[in-house]
Amino acid sequence: MREIWALARKDLRIEARSKVVATQIVPFAMVILVLFGLALDADSRTLRDLAPGLFWVATLFASVLAIQRSVAVETISSSFEALRLSGAPAWKLFAGKALAVAIQLLAIEAVLGLGIVVLYRSSFQDPVLIVTAAVAATIAIASAGSLYGVLAVGMGVRDTILPMLLLPIMMPVLVAATRAFGDGLGTAALNGWTWTGLLGLLAVIYATVGALAYAVVIEDT
């Protein structure tokens, strides 16, 4: 367990020093919210109804960047090999990287949450539901993303494949998270907790799949 925390702390420390997420990715997520507002040309009532979906689309786009950054930290330092050489089992490498990505994503989502309150007039009717759903969805996204991020390592043609690999399989997460937020923000009359349950299931599935498959995919970095 120490190794997992050491890995996550390493990534977070690097972020604290280089501030890539804070200065590049968080603003990008906010830009998406603004773009939607401009493009949809809607009254505030519509935007408030759409807020759950817009929030999660923005989060998914931002997560692609966050994962690319997480992988780039290793490729810049040529450290994937060193990670393999360290003798730590692959599942721990996976858990550490995914944990760091998840924490960064939660920070991005927190800012986005503020964004939809300000820009789309959302109100948090059920904060517990919102936070639980967000945590579950984030774990799913971070897990699948960390696994696929390694698959997309490489110079040239492989860099741009990550969104096309990750986003289609994230669609159930999008559907479930949007519904859960719909309930939590009071814009839809449905049971957000069942959807949160699905999110929890997806989180478990992708965390497990990631841990199992990481050894296979990290072999040839």
Place this chain on the structure above:
Amino acid sequence: MSNERATHGQIWPTQYHIAGLGGVSSAKVTEADVEHAVEVHDAVVLLDRFPALAGLSLQLRAGTVTLVQGPNGAGKTTLLRMLAGLAPLERGSATVLGHDVATEPRLVRASVGLLSPQTMLYDDLTIAENLSFWATLSGHDDVDLMAALERVSMAPFADQRVVTLSTGQRRRAAIAVVAIRRPRLWLLDEPHAGLDQAGRDIVDGLIEDAIEAGATVVVASHELDRVRPLATHVATVAGGIVHAFETVDAGASGA
């Protein structure tokens, strides 16, 4: 000359001599094979369809220092990476420190120390943070990190971020990272490259430390004048295979 056989429990055979154990060994590990730190037979390693190693065979006894020389592109780096368990074998077999590279790569990696030209240090972290991270990850965080830094004369820079350091300083820090693991097999890929005189002396000192601890050392280098005096054997690699393997007469290979 003693005739001790290395037993399973003995990790650091300090002095030994094998008689009559030549010939081809199979990949199956027997007690006798443990004395060969490295056994490679007809290894083919592909780098994206290009056969970097084209049927290479090599046997190295524990406690020896082998200089691997050869022209650029000969496959020296690939050989070291393969021995570290990083490059998969397309054909052939390789046993490193008693572990089969194909079936037990993780055990191989845990026992070797690879020093490659690219330093595995994170630019935004300090030397000390890097060292602490890598030590924790490889399970050696009980080691005295400052002492390791002292050994490579990098102690004053412990709290400097790697991005502010020169290549030579980074290389020294990388050496400390590898040294902490106390590997039984050292794989050094051009360790002197880009270092100043003081740095080169540190590398030589490192090789001597390793010899003293009874580890096996493989050095791929163009600095023949520096490494030959320390070496017990010289392997010449070209075209992905070993062209020549010889013992250095003035080397320390037993009484």
Place this chain on the structure above:
Amino acid sequence: MSTSLAEPQTATSNSDVTGTSSKLTFALGSASLLGLAVLLVLAFVITDADQRVYDRGVDLEPLLTGQGDAVRLLYVHFPVAMVTYIAFMLNAIGSVAVLWKKSTWWDNTAAAAAEVGVLFCGLTLATGSIWGRPIWNTWWKWGDVRLMTTTILFLIFVGYLAYRRTMTDSRVRAKRSAVVGLIGAINIPIVYKSVDWWQNRTLHQQSTLRDRSIEDLTLFTMIFGMVVFMAIFAWLMVHRFRIGWLEHQAETVGLEAAIIERRAQTSTAISDAVTDSRSSTETGSD
């Protein structure tokens, strides 16, 4: 490993191979073509349009609830959809086999199945859309469970094919695409369930095979359609598999030559102390 029936012309050099045809593919191909012609005649000419009428009683006009001529498209849409799912299942099985047994044969099959699957998936979406236009009054229906699942499946495997193209090392490519393919496959029930809960309804026709009011000719045409498209699928698979297999063989032949060429790379930079003989078992004299 290759099946005895589907043995392509093995070659020692590339110039021997003239194509991926064989007696098997000729038979399959002609049978499929013939079958397809018969199917189209059956579907679009001979069978009746769906003129079902719901009788609402004496004073009211009978309500035409049947689909009219649009139902004819189902004779194509339904088998094509079935083949799509078979193809992707084959890919999933192949992916498991690649990860478990490291089999090149299965990697080749998985790749072929994915390509053919994407083709048929596109056809499914297209025929379904055309069918849906007169029925649902729209080209697209968000929230229809099967449409959503098939669309996402399509995107997942387009991504899979795109990803395969980014790798040239065949062993790495096999392993990594197997991971992607498997995760794509396990996603399908998840997507299906999610969308099902989301909308809790489907505009899709319930399974018509179970509807006893279908008369014999309709049933026959439906089953005939499935057979024809399975034959087309098999024909495409055999050809595509052989192409991949020949590519693999070319690589292997190339490897031997490359190894020989590599070993010949001696250089004058080798120091004078080198002897010419290759060393394989020397342990040094002591």
